[in-house]
Amino acid sequence: LADGFNHVSETVMEKFGYEVAVKEDWYEDWRAEEAEVYQTLSSIRAKRLSEEELYYHQRYQFLWYMPHTQEEVVANRGIENVTDTQIT
Known part of the structure; x- marks a missing residue:
């Protein structure tokens, strides 16, 4: 509010x-x-997330229903064009 x-x-x-x-x-x-x-x-015993972990967790809400690995998501971090992303 x-x-x-x-x-x-x-x-x-x-x-x-x-x-x-x-x-x-x-x-x-x-x-x-x-x-x-x-x-x-x-x-x-909470710990800070790394840059890669934070990036993955921010995108997980859009990916939870699609098979993927954290490494794939982080590897696509630099892709500028959405059409360059491969969804399998």
């Missing part, structure tokens, strides 16, 4: 010529939050 409200607010403000200023050190806030979450989840 809050994200929807923020999106509507930003859209309306853009129509009037305003924009939302992003703090230059936004990354530091994010790193602090990420470290806190990681510390909390370390009690259940």
Whole structure:
């Protein structure tokens, strides 16, 4: 609900010529939050995903019904054109 409200607010403000200023050190806030979450989840031995694992998990929602391997999905990471992908 809050994200929807923020999106509507930003859209309306853009129509009037305003924009939302992003703090230059936004990354530091994010790193602090990420470290806190990681510390909390370390009690259940959670680990960070690698770039390849994250890429695969983001695409899995579209691939769950198709036979595939994680290696195939990650190998297709650089393909620019969807028609270049081989679906078997």
